[in-house]
Amino acid sequence: MLHDYGPLALYALLAVLTGAGAIIASSLIGPKRKGKGKSEPYECGVPLLDSAQGRFNVRYYLVALFFILFDIETVFLIPWALIHKSLGVAGLVEMGIFVGVLAAGLAYVWKRGALEWD
Numbered sequence: 001m002l003h004d005y006g007p008l009a010l011y012a013l014l015a016v017l018t019g020a021g022a023i024i025a026s027s028l029i030g031p032k033r034k035g036k037g038k039s040e041p042y043e044c045g046v047p048l049l050d051s052a053q054g055r056f057n058v059r060y061y062l063v064a065l066f067f068i069l070f071d072i073e074t075v076f077l078i079p080w081a082l083i084h085k086s087l088g089v090a091g092l093v094e095m096g097i098f099v100g101v102l103a104a105g106l107a108y109v110w111k112r113g114a115l116e117w118d
Contacts, residue, residue, distance in 0.1 A: 059114075059117065062109075062114050066109070066115075069102070069105070070102075073098075073099070073102050076095075077099075080095050
């Protein structure tokens with residue numbers, strides 16, 4: 001059984017060693033000079049007009065959360081659509097419940113006004 005996972009373990013080990021090797025080589029070979037300008041943010045050669053630590057509206061995060069939520073829905077719906085005939089009625093009911101819960105969540109956030117952009 002363990003013999004079957006040998007190539008996968010070797011691949012994972014090589015990936016970790018490659019990443020670690022690049023980080024170590026960069027720290028050994030790279031320049032060591034530190035200065036005031038090295039820690040400042042840089043945007044296309046234009047001096048900053050405001051702090052780089054600006055606040056964002058929480059609605060940006062809500063949109064990102066909704067995107068992730070419905071992206072996960074797509075991840076579950078596409079494989080189900082490919083094999084729905086072999087799952088029978090039970091698979092249809094389960095996916096209906098899943099989509100129903102997501103639709104209820106969408107209706108809730110819509111009613112609360114989270115999708116309104118003022």
